[in-house]
Amino acid sequence: MIRDDLAEAVRSALVALAVEPLPEQVAMERPANRDHGDWSSNVALASAKKAGRNPRELAAQLVDHLNADLPAHVESVEIAGPGFVNFRLAPTWLHDVLTEVITEGEAGYAAPDVGGGKAVNVEFVSANPTGPVHAGHARGAAHGDSVARLLARTGHKVTREFYINDRGVQMQLYGASLAARKAGEEPPEGGYQGEYITDWAAGMPDDVDPVAWGEDRALADQREVLSAFGVDFDVWYRELSLVEAGLIEEALADLRERGVVYDADGATWLRSTDFGDDKDRVLVKSDGELTYLMPDIAYHRDKFSRADQLINIWGADHHGYVARMKAAMSALGHDPEELDVEIVQLVDLLKDGEPVKISKRAGNLIELRDVIDEVGADAARLTYLLQSIDSRQTVDLAVVASQGMENPVFYVQMAHARIHGIARRVVEAGVTRVPLADTDLSVLVHEREVELLRILSDLPDVVAIAARDRAPHRVTTWVRELAGAFHGFYHDCYVIGDGVSPELTQARLWLVESARIGLAIGLDLLGVSAPESM
């Protein structure tokens, strides 16, 4: 890669200039301002002090040294500002980028192996098995799945997991609600009021356990709608299976053995304050029942037996639970860093500017299915992945469903459709693409062409950073940039037609193909498909 080549050239220049100590690494960055060249390094600024040099002088010496023997693709090296070393490159470096994209393809380009096969378990959604997946789960579903895609692309062995809370009083209430509706009665006090209860109860056979049947019914529904959303889990883990396997007792025994639990007030406590929590937590209540925490600890303990790294995607209303979960894992001897809890801030759902209230009790919840029906899975996913999960999001279904300019989904999908439009046009014209090796890429010098390639060259870094920071929205931002650059190219640079030489057509066909690959990689990471025509 060009960046490594440039960094290496700078490093050997530093050595030649007897700079001591040598910096740990030579940072190369892309200046925001194009007047500052194609690549820039701040080494002179960063290492001058330690080396006892004047930054501006050091930079000048570096520039002289580099200009004396220019690295490949470099046209000139200049000093700027307080001591930046700026590289101005010939477009040929971008032609190398094009070749790299084409050669490595959809599977190979921008797939840095930073994971080294590390096993990562991503647990998300984990809705209660008492009803359909609702809109409140959607942002976490889109985010978790995209994080999983990013990790898989960057050399991790990924498991997508859904935890099923099928133990506890809510299941009894759920079963009783189904039974009541089937008998034509009102659900019990504190039961489930949703319309789906009546619908589902109508299909419930007479001779079944309403709780077990209801769980299966809910899970089938959840699985179906999540799949329609592009989210498929590898593991559906039932809390009851923890009980059946005796893993809860095992986990408690493990904690006792480690001396991190104690009995007080008739209850059993975890000494979580020893591990960074602000208070100790009850594991077994004085009435002998388990708290919610205990099975959760056993569950995470089991996940650690199956993976090196755990990632949990939780809603903002669960953030208070993070410290105690991490404390519990520390108590079990794990590095708290090995449990990464991602908190997804809430989504305010609007419809035509009016807030949509979600209340499970009242039963007026918006199902994920409704969102998909209304705006489509692609539009919904891209919308949820538009911004950082750290900030609260407002989603107006009317806007997402609209095909207007305020909707970025169509902008991106249009770019993809136009690429296929070109392909169709080329077929009509009877033109065939010659092999890349026989194509003269040096004709690609238009600012639009160059810009497209510059953006494509950023993708490997974007993917690496997005995976590291669990930040799929970085990919969204990049995809929108690429789409923008493509629309600009499409407008100004015809691939085929009068006034376009056969050589230029060939080069541009490969350029369009590289854009298609970039778009395909980005959209796949987001779990968004793109139509070939619109």
Add this chain to the structure above:
RNA sequence: GCCCCUGUAGCUCAGCUGGAUAGAGCAUCGGACUUCUAAUCCGACGGUCGUUGGUUCGAAUCCAACCGGGGGCGCCA
């Protein structure tokens, strides 16, 4: 009271492992279709990056305090 997230253009948001005049879309105003989809492109307008200090050659970015917004603090799940 304590904890987490957040405050960037009229609106919605990028940018945050510190870098050189802070970006995009929408909105407003003005331009561009005889050729691959004008669902597009180009230009203009628009910002003391919540406030005050600190660290640094350099801060939207790091640190502290304060102010504003959202969420959470159960022997509930």
